[in-house]
Amino acid sequence: MIPYKNRFHGHGSLRYVYRNGLISKSRFITLKSVKDKKSISRIAVVVSKKILKSAVGRNRIRRRIYEIIRNIMPELNDFYDIALIVNSSEVRTIEQKELHKIILEQLKDNELL
Numbered sequence: 001m002i003p004y005k006n007r008f009h010g011h012g013s014l015r016y017v018y019r020n021g022l023i024s025k026s027r028f029i030t031l032k033s034v035k036d037k038k039s040i041s042r043i044a045v046v047v048s049k050k051i052l053k054s055a056v057g058r059n060r061i062r063r064r065i066y067e068i069i070r071n072i073m074p075e076l077n078d079f080y081d082i083a084l085i086v087n088s089s090e091v092r093t094i095e096q097k098e099l100h101k102i103i104l105e106q107l108k109d110n111e112l113l
Helices: 011-020 055-075 096-109
Strands: 022-025 027-035 042-046 079-088
Touching: 011 027, 011 042, 011 079, 027 096, 042 055, 055 079, 055 096
Parallel strands: 042 079
Antiparallel strands: 022 027, 027 079
């Protein structure tokens, strides 16, 4: 899990990322990012009930993605607000290496790495 200071707090800042963020889409995940004026990067992983009804499954997806992001965060070019929106329930069963590769590609598409 990433540290508390690197997670979003409140819906206002997340709404700002949704409206103004650069978008990178894949079959499994949509990434939206905005350059942050603060001295920290913040990450949010959003898994809708539309994607997976089970809270246990949604939390499992979040934990898998947060673990990947935790390892990648030191490599970020600058400070960003990033929202990762899960588009498919297949993320729950996909291999961790494949998921890592997908997230890395999206970060590179948005020039965050």
